[in-house]
Amino acid sequence: MTQATNVKNLSLYHFQACPFCARTRQVIDLLGLDIPKKDTRLKPAYRTELVQQGGRSQVPCLKIETLDGQTEWLYESSDIIKYLRANADILSELNTQTA
Numbered sequence: 001m002t003q004a005t006n007v008k009n010l011s012l013y014h015f016q017a018c019p020f021c022a023r024t025r026q027v028i029d030l031l032g033l034d035i036p037k038k039d040t041r042l043k044p045a046y047r048t049e050l051v052q053q054g055g056r057s058q059v060p061c062l063k064i065e066t067l068d069g070q071t072e073w074l075y076e077s078s079d080i081i082k083y084l085r086a087n088a089d090i091l092s093e094l095n096t097q098t099a
């Protein structure tokens with residue numbers, strides 16, 4: 001798992017009606033994290049990106065880009081939530097980009 005201190009940018013692939021996405025968005029809000037969200041139903045190009053680069057169309061998926069140019073695609077809401085909760089202090093310092 002990517003060290004939070006090595007994270008450059010995060011984004012969440014999701015869609016509104018997905019309950020697992022809703023749970024993940026709720027935790028992001030509770031933790032006060034500013035993570036750009038990419039709705040794969042509103043913008044099919046995001047779904048294509050997710051499938052081609054992440055390997056699966058399943059949402060939610062957290063895209064983790066690192067300072068050394070690597071990208072990790074973290075699937076499963078429980079794993080995403082666990083990662084965000086464990087690293088919230090460090091991740092809240094991130095200068096996130098707009099989706």
Ligand SMILES: N[C@@H](CCC(=O)N[C@@H](CS)C(=O)NCC(=O)O)C(=O)O
Nearest residue numbers: 018019020057058059060076077078
């Ligand atoms: N166990 C997964 C379930 C996620 C899931 O079932 N997502 C659905 C939407 S609610 C999905 O992406 N379905 C489309 C697909 O798998 O391609 C989680 O907790 O994240």
